[in-house]
Amino acid sequence: MGTRYIWFIAPAVIVTVAIIIFPWMFTIYMSLHDWQVTGARTFIGLDNYVSAFADRRFIAAIWRTGLYAVFSVTLPVILGTAAATVFHHEFPLRGLLRGIFIMPMMATPVAVALVWAMMFHPQLGVLNYLLKSVGLPPSLWVYSPNTVLPALAMVETWQWTPLVMLIVLGGLATLPVEPYESARIDGAQPWQTFVYITLPLVMPVILVAVVLRTIDALKAFDLIFTITQGGPGTASETLNIYLYLKAFSFYQIGQASAIVVIFFVMIVALSLGALALRERTRWT
Amino acid sequence: MATHETAPSTKSRRRLFAQAAALVGMTGGLAACGGETAPAAAPTTAPAAAPTAAAAATKPAAAPTTAPAAAAGGGFDWKKYKGESLSVLLVTSPRADVLTKNQKEFEELTGIKVEADVVPEQQQRQKTVIEFTSGNPSFDITQISLHVQKSLVGKGKWMLDLNPLLKDASMTTPDLAFDDFGKPSVSYSTQSDGRMDTMPNNLDFWILYYNKEIFEKKGLKPPQTHDELVAAAKAIHDPKGGMYGFAARGLKNANVPVWTGLLHGWGADTLDPKDMSLKTTTDEAIAAATLYKELLSKYSPEGVAGFNWNECQTAFMQGTVGLWYDGIGFATPLEDATKSKVVGKVGYILTPKGPKAQHAAMFGDGIGITNASKKKGPAWLYLQWATNKANQARLLSSGGGSPARQSAYTSPDATKNLTVPKEWFDTLVASTKVGRPGLPEIIPVTEFRDIFGVALTNMISGADPKAELTKATEEFKPVLEKSIKG
Numbered sequence: 106m107g108t109r110y111i112w113f114i115a116p117a118v119i120v121t122v123a124i125i126i127f128p129w130m131f132t133i134y135m136s137l138h139d140w141q142v143t144g145a146r147t148f149i150g151l152d153n154y155v156s157a158f159a160d161r162r163f164i165a166a167i168w169r170t171g172l173y174a175v176f177s178v179t180l181p182v183i184l185g186t187a188a189a190t191v192f193h194h195e196f197p198l199r200g201l202l203r204g205i206f207i208m209p210m211m212a213t214p215v216a217v218a219l220v221w222a223m224m225f226h227p228q229l230g231v232l233n234y235l236l237k238s239v240g241l242p243p244s245l246w247v248y249s250p251n252t253v254l255p256a257l258a259m260v261e262t263w264q265w266t267p268l269v270m271l272i273v274l275g276g277l278a279t280l281p282v283e284p285y286e287s288a289r290i291d292g293a294q295p296w297q298t299f300v301y302i303t304l305p306l307v308m309p310v311i312l313v314a315v316v317l318r319t320i321d322a323l324k325a326f327d328l329i330f331t332i333t334q335g336g337p338g339t340a341s342e343t344l345n346i347y348l349y350l351k352a353f354s355f356y357q358i359g360q361a362s363a364i365v366v367i368f369f370v371m372i373v374a375l376s377l378g379a380l381a382l383r384e385r386t387r388w389t
Numbered sequence: 390m391a392t393h394e395t396a397p398s399t400k401s402r403r404r405l406f407a408q409a410a411a412l413v414g415m416t417g418g419l420a421a422c423g424g425e426t427a428p429a430a431a432p433t434t435a436p437a438a439a440p441t442a443a444a445a446a447t448k449p450a451a452a453p454t455t456a457p458a459a460a461a462g463g464g465f466d467w468k469k470y471k472g473e474s475l476s477v478l479l480v481t482s483p484r485a486d487v488l489t490k491n492q493k494e495f496e497e498l499t500g501i502k503v504e505a506d507v508v509p510e511q512q513q514r515q516k517t518v519i520e521f522t523s524g525n526p527s528f529d530i531t532q533i534s535l536h537v538q539k540s541l542v543g544k545g546k547w548m549l550d551l552n553p554l555l556k557d558a559s560m561t562t563p564d565l566a567f568d569d570f571g572k573p574s575v576s577y578s579t580q581s582d583g584r585m586d587t588m589p590n591n592l593d594f595w596i597l598y599y600n601k602e603i604f605e606k607k608g609l610k611p612p613q614t615h616d617e618l619v620a621a622a623k624a625i626h627d628p629k630g631g632m633y634g635f636a637a638r639g640l641k642n643a644n645v646p647v648w649t650g651l652l653h654g655w656g657a658d659t660l661d662p663k664d665m666s667l668k669t670t671t672d673e674a675i676a677a678a679t680l681y682k683e684l685l686s687k688y689s690p691e692g693v694a695g696f697n698w699n700e701c702q703t704a705f706m707q708g709t710v711g712l713w714y715d716g717i718g719f720a721t722p723l724e725d726a727t728k729s730k731v732v733g734k735v736g737y738i739l740t741p742k743g744p745k746a747q748h749a750a751m752f753g754d755g756i757g758i759t760n761a762s763k764k765k766g767p768a769w770l771y772l773q774w775a776t777n778k779a780n781q782a783r784l785l786s787s788g789g790g791s792p793a794r795q796s797a798y799t800s801p802d803a804t805k806n807l808t809v810p811k812e813w814f815d816t817l818v819a820s821t822k823v824g825r826p827g828l829p830e831i832i833p834v835t836e837f838r839d840i841f842g843v844a845l846t847n848m849i850s851g852a853d854p855k856a857e858l859t860k861a862t863e864e865f866k867p868v869l870e871k872s873i874k875g
Contacts, residue, residue, distance in 0.1 A: 142522045143545040227692035228631070228704060248692025250850060336640050337694035338846040353515045354835045356541075 129369075136362035153363035162339060163364065166347040167371075169254065170323060173343055176258030177265075177322035182315055184262065185269025186307075190299070192270065193277045207267040214264070218331035221260045222247070225332070247333050250340035257329055257341060261322065269314045276310025277303070312383040316376060323372060344368055463558025470767040471500030477771065478506050478528040480513045483718060483789020484591050484754065485532070488775055491783065495774045501767050514538060521547040521759070529762040530771055533587050535577050536752040540832040548586035549758040554769050555585075562773055566796075569778070573824065574793035578755045587755025588776045589793035591784065594749040594820035595650045595827065598705060598713040598723065599736040603632070611738050615654055615680060618712070618741045622688035625711035634688035636701040636710040637681075639849050641842030642835070643697045644681075646827045647714060648845055650750035652677035653825050654743015659837075660829035665873055669841065669862045670855070676744075678845065678854035685849045694849045706731055714740070716752070717817055720788040720809035737816040739823070749820035750827030753793075791817055832872040833865075840865045 136154070139147040157163050192203050209217070224230045225246040233243035246256040284302045293301070326345040329335065335342035335350070342350075344364065352361035479485035485507045492503050506528065508516060514534060518541065520526035526547075533542055542548055554560050555567060574589035597618070599611055603625055612618040622634030638644040649659055655673035660666070668674060685693050690704055698715055702722065705713040706729040726732045740749050756775055758768040774780070781792035782800040788809035797803050798818055807814060828834055844857035 142518055143541065226700065226703070228690050228709060229707060243691075245692045245695075248695035250694070253695075333695060334640065334642075336846065338641055338843050338850070350839065353519075354839065355833065356518060 132362045132365055135358055136366050138359045140358035140362070142356040142358065149359070153359045154367070157360065157363050157367060162342070163344075163347060165339065166342050166344045169341070170343040170345075173254055173258060173325065173329075173341075174319055174322040176255060177261040177325065178315060178318045180258065180262040181266040181269045181318055182311065185266045185314065186273050186311060188266065188270040189273035189277055190303070192274055207271065209264045210267040212264065214327045215331050217260065217264055218328045222332045225256065247341070248337065250337050253333060253337065253341045257332065260328060260332070261325065264328075265318065265321065269318065272314040272317070273307060273310055276307045280306050309383055312379065316379040316383070319375060319379060320372065323368075323375070463561075463563075465559055465562055467499050467562070467770065469499075470764075470770065473500075473764060473767040474502040474504065475530060475764060475767050475771055476504050476506070476528045478508065478513065478517065478531040480532045480534070480754070481507050481509045483721070483787050484784060486789065487780055487783045487787065491780065495771060498774065499767070499770050501770065503771065510534070517542075521545060524761065526759050526761055528759065529764050529768045530756060530758055532590070532754050532756050534752075534754050535587070536826065536828045536830075537834050539577075539580070540830055540834070542586065543580040543582070543584070544832060546584075547760055549760050549762070549765060550584040550586055551588060551757065551769070551772070552583075552585050560766065560769055565773055566778070569794045569796050570776075571793060571795050571821070573751075574753065577753050577826075587757035588772045589753075590756050590776055591754050591790040591793060592821070592824065593716045593718060593752045594791060594817065594824055595646060595715060595740055595751075596717050596749065596816050596820060597738050597740060598715070598719070599738065600705070600708060600711050600731055600734055601736045602708070602731075602734045603711045604736070611736055612712070612741050613738075614742045615651070615744065619680070619683060619688075622684060622712055626688040628691065631709055633690045633704070633710045635684045635712045635714070636689055636693065636696065636704050637685060637714045638697055638701060639685055639689070639693040639846060640695055640697045641846045642838045643842070644845045645838045645842050646750055646752070648677055648681045648841070649827050650714065650740055650748075651680050651743065653748035653750060654741070654746060656743075656746035656748075658825075658829065659841075660831065662830065665831070665869070667862055667866060667869065669865075670858050674858060675855050678848060678858055681845060682848040682854055686851070694846050708734075717791060717813075717820065718789055720813045724788075724809055735810070737810070737813045739816060739819050748823045748825035751820075751824035752827050785814075785817075788813060791821065831869060833868050836868050837865060840868075 137148060137150060139145075139149050139152075188206065192199060192206070224232050225248070227233060227243065227245050227248050230246070232246065236243055244256075245252055247253045280303070284306070285298060288298050288302055324345060325343065326349065329341055329343060329346055330349070333341045335346040345368075348361055348364045348368070351357045351364060477488075479488060485505075489505050489507060492505060495501070496503060513532070514537060517526070517531050517533070517538070520528070521542075522545075533539065533548070555565075570589045574592060575585070577592075578587045578589045579585045597612070599621075603609075604611065604621070607624050609621050609624055610617075612621045618635075624634070625632060626634035637647045652659065652674060655677065657668060657671065657673040657677075659669050659674065661668055690696070690710065693700075696704075698719075701710070701713055701715060702719055704710045706723060708730045720735075720737065723729050723735050724732050739747065741747070756772060758765055758772065762768055776793065778794060778796050778800070781794040781797040782803035784790050784792050785797045785800070785803040786806035786808065788807065792798075798821075804811075804814065829837065831837065840861045841858075844852075844861040847857050848854050
């Protein structure tokens, strides 16, 4: 009787093993080897992990990845929540404006990156033209090691603020009306209502957006690679860019696999932390 | 009123972990990140051709053992494999354009159907290595960037040695005229063990482009030496007026040929092929890096540290840059009135002479048959057609490259149909006489370019050339040693 159910879960188990478990096991296996693309493979234990942590470029890439994630999560979450609050209220043409607002999210990241790369050009780009036309000094944007990360985060913010807005807007739509009625009767100001009622109630939803954005920001690749390829120098070389170089330019498959495993552990730890935080803020 | 849940239960902790794992799963498998989104890389490459004594002298490759194809007869038949089909992997480039545009000619000649896949350079390089590693590549024929992939492909023995086919009269057309290929280009296509695993196809020489209109206004002459190059860049440079003296690649990796090209002016290279020792901290290497730093930090557009060839090309085409140092294959877009503001105003000259020598940095590509292909016969016919005299002449007249065949340079058809200025052609011919490999022939050439590329980019931001080259050399040395041992 009991074994009959095995056939129902078998497809899911097979797919999970084939596309998640096996690749991961094989990645871990490769990370324990000096793996050459020309065929030679030598078991070297944890040497790839040791050399990764002794590699200044790897450590710098971790720091840069964190910094990029902070920029790319904070700004969309703040702006997206603000936009959701606005779009939660009724006003003329709300549907049309909401549709326009979410358009960046629908564009292909590589196409977005190529367009922004042209806009960032220090001499010929439209961004410096706009800055100059309002009397501001031009910027080097992605062409300077000092401004490249904030400039890239600006593109992420432009593209992904609409996603946060949609998530938070969904959360706002589910909020109970009673607390707002009570607050109004008690004479609460709109700002007080927002800070003391709306934000705490919608916080679990915002944290979902934070988790999703964090994962997206940590694994960001296409945008950075298309615009800067990790440059100037290594100024925008995040872990994924470094990992890509190791695997597909240097063909150091073992070392690249070790970086993947380390990155995996970091993402699991961060996700657990964020989800634990969400549990703590959840209303029951 | 709802209550706040303050601590998750054991059950919810388990659920947390499951959720986290699922979320991580949603990231799509980090091992697979990458590839498909990369933009096309710079056309840094080009192998090939003419009588470059310097190139021949610096090549570690063994002397080509190839004999010209057997004399006429021998049962050769273009229709031998009629009805077969071939899968060809090409790099997006003028070379690929020539082959795909005229593909029907081959299909009619042989009755073989060709499916050509044209992929941007960077992705093509990765695709070939990944597919070769799989042991079952999806293509029968592929282009190979000799300055990047030659050593790796040679070590893996992934490509078919063409020498036996060249000697087989039943397989090789009598009018192949193998002697027509310049010795340096044949040497470039030949591995150190004597295997020739690609047919020579194209060489790419680096030249200096200059804006004649700006030079005339400033009363300047085209620079013939490094000193004149700096002086001209300085005279033109006026950033407040939107004019810049010089442009070249500052982006790491892409920028290394600029440095090695300047280094040739001292008659030097970055590697001694005899003992495979690095020559990257010599006085000459430091002097070339100092010159690179001066040109790019003082006389180039702001932000040049992030410039690849396309940013340089755009700036030059807008008429805002006086001099541009890069590969020879940009004449076509520069002379295209729909894209360029400098049509008819571009001067093409040899890489200026350095304190000790004058060379043109040389890169190249060949085209070969995969060892795993089950259609080696049809594939060999394709190679013979792809590198025949007509296609090599077409390549030259399109202005998209420097053919490996010497006859192309004397072909009336090629010169008559030139779509770019004659000055470009003259500079190309002159470059073939002073060509010198622009990158060392080593397996980890991409790491070489990456590590020294970062050092060069740092110099643009003010770092000391000697300190940066020393640091980069220390970083790269173990990589090179490992590749030699391994």
